[in-house]
Amino acid sequence: MAGELVLLDFWPSPFGMRSRIALAEKGIPYEYREEDLRNKSDLLLQMNPVHKKIPVLIHNGKPVCESVIQVQYIDEVWHDKAPLIPSDPYQRAVARFWVDFIDKKIYELGSKIWKTKGEEQANAKKEFIECLKLLEGELGDKTYFGGESLGYVDVALVPFYSWFYAYEKCGDFSIEAECPKMIAWVKRCMQKESVAKSLPDQEKVYEFILQLKKVFGIE
Amino acid sequence: MKWRTIFSSKTMGGDEEVKVFGMWASPYSRRVELALKLKGIPYEYIEEDLSNKSALLIKHNPVHQKIPVLVHNGKSIPESLVILEHIDETWRNNPILLSQDPYDRAMARFWAKFIDEKILSTTRKVSFTTGKEQEHAIEEVTEQLKLLENEVKGKAYFGGEGIGYVDIVANFLVFWFGNLQEALGINIFSQHKFPFIFEWIQKQLKIDMVDESRIPKDKHLTYIRTRLAAFKSASK
Numbered sequence: 001m002a003g004e005l006v007l008l009d010f011w012p013s014p015f016g017m018r019s020r021i022a023l024a025e026k027g028i029p030y031e032y033r034e035e036d037l038r039n040k041s042d043l044l045l046q047m048n049p050v051h052k053k054i055p056v057l058i059h060n061g062k063p064v065c066e067s068v069i070q071v072q073y074i075d076e077v078w079h080d081k082a083p084l085i086p087s088d089p090y091q092r093a094v095a096r097f098w099v100d101f102i103d104k105k106i107y108e109l110g111s112k113i114w115k116t117k118g119e120e121q122a123n124a125k126k127e128f129i130e131c132l133k134l135l136e137g138e139l140g141d142k143t144y145f146g147g148e149s150l151g152y153v154d155v156a157l158v159p160f161y162s163w164f165y166a167y168e169k170c171g172d173f174s175i176e177a178e179c180p181k182m183i184a185w186v187k188r189c190m191q192k193e194s195v196a197k198s199l200p201d202q203e204k205v206y207e208f209i210l211q212l213k214k215v216f217g218i219e
Numbered sequence: 220m221k222w223r224t225i226f227s228s229k230t231m232g233g234d235e236e237v238k239v240f241g242m243w244a245s246p247y248s249r250r251v252e253l254a255l256k257l258k259g260i261p262y263e264y265i266e267e268d269l270s271n272k273s274a275l276l277i278k279h280n281p282v283h284q285k286i287p288v289l290v291h292n293g294k295s296i297p298e299s300l301v302i303l304e305h306i307d308e309t310w311r312n313n314p315i316l317l318s319q320d321p322y323d324r325a326m327a328r329f330w331a332k333f334i335d336e337k338i339l340s341t342t343r344k345v346s347f348t349t350g351k352e353q354e355h356a357i358e359e360v361t362e363q364l365k366l367l368e369n370e371v372k373g374k375a376y377f378g379g380e381g382i383g384y385v386d387i388v389a390n391f392l393v394f395w396f397g398n399l400q401e402a403l404g405i406n407i408f409s410q411h412k413f414p415f416i417f418e419w420i421q422k423q424l425k426i427d428m429v430d431e432s433r434i435p436k437d438k439h440l441t442y443i444r445t446r447l448a449a450f451k452s453a454s455k
Contacts, residue, residue: 050333050366059322062322064322064325064329066328066329066332069325069328069329069332070325072324072325072328073321073322073324073325076321076324089305089308089309090291090294090305092304092305093296093301093304093305094296096298096301096304097296097297097298097301100298100300101282134282
């Protein structure tokens with residue numbers, strides 16, 4: 001069942017982090033390979049010819065692309081350890097809905113926060129906070145979105161925490177001030193080794209963003 | 220808001236209450252109805268006027284306020300791909316839409332996501348842009364359709380032996396896409412360019428439920444043309 005497992009990834013990618021967390025939660029050994037996105041490897045292009053993007057999970061030579069698909073795949077193959085997807089059918093649908101919401105909103109809005117200025121940035125910040133507040137509502141009084149243990153929604157969302165400092169510096173605002181419950185949840189997640197070891201340092205991500213801004217000529 | 224009750228010839232247990240909030244011209248809404256019909260699940264259909272959304276729709280989908288929404292025994296499930304998986308997991312009769320094999324499931328989910336995030340999204344750009352932007356979108360969607368063509372090459376169905384998850388998600392190619400390109404006066408999608416997808420369409424048409432879920436062509440063309448005209452006048 002374990003076989004050969006390789007993850008083609010890029011250290012600041014929140015999408016790659018999802019798969020790292022899922023594999024760590026289940027204690028599954030794998031080979032991590034860092035991709036240079038300006039010079040993509042032949043293996044990456046061969047394994048993900050459609051999108052040519054990371055992360056790609058290669059299991060016994062067969063590629064699984066798209067982070068949410070990878071997390072579900074990991075959960076289904078290694079189903080006996082630390083289950084991430086709820087067993088109740090309706091809760092499963094709810095979890096999938098929120099992961100879809102996170103995918104549609106968080107990355108794009110976050111990108112607008114560091115890439116734009118003025119009114120566009122202000123609108124992005126406002127909508128970003130609104131989305132986090134909706135997620136806070138879904139979390140409610142639970143320890144994690146998954147209940148007492150990390151679940152699918154937690155794994156999908158927590159990687160973006162590594163970008164929060166960059167968003168805050170670029171957008172000149174405090175996420176904790178607006179969404180304290182979200183940050184409290186993040187801190188609980190970061191106490192887990194699987195999460196703490198999968199997320200890069202926030203300052204390092206911020207430096208990376210500053211470099212990207214230079215490259216793209218964004219002030 | 221119009222109410223319509225649909226019962227198929229194969230009714231399931233009478234204690235399940237299923238409602239679908241949908242819109243007749245939406246491929247996302249149609250795919251949910253198709254899945255329910257294929258599995259013989261009776262449901263109540265509520266047609267939404269998207270220019271005047273009902274309070275019930277907003278109650279059942281407060282986050283996005285969009286159709287389709289499945290309400291199963293009072294519990295709301297929005298997002299068509301989430302709904303399809305829920306239908307398949309809840310009603311385990313044939314056709315089974317997603318394989319039990321994790322790798323096959325991953326591949327099916329990949330292509331469904333590709334259809335929605337790339338093909339249907341680019342198709343929207345083709346519809347609602349003009350000039351160079353539209354030309355570029357047409358090139359883009361042609362390339363995306365080629366990838367899908369490659370995926371169905373040599374297969375009876377995307378799912379392999381019988382109609383499955385990806386076939387249902389790709390259902391928009393059977394009627395909807397052809398109508399759209401006719402209304403737009405373009406020819407991206409032809410048997411000559413996409414022989415394997417067209418072969419797949421012929422197989423789809425042989426399935427009663429697929430053929431019965433045909434969108435009335437004239438009504439659809441009028442609808443698309445009205446929307447395009449509204450877009451053109453709004454963008455002046």
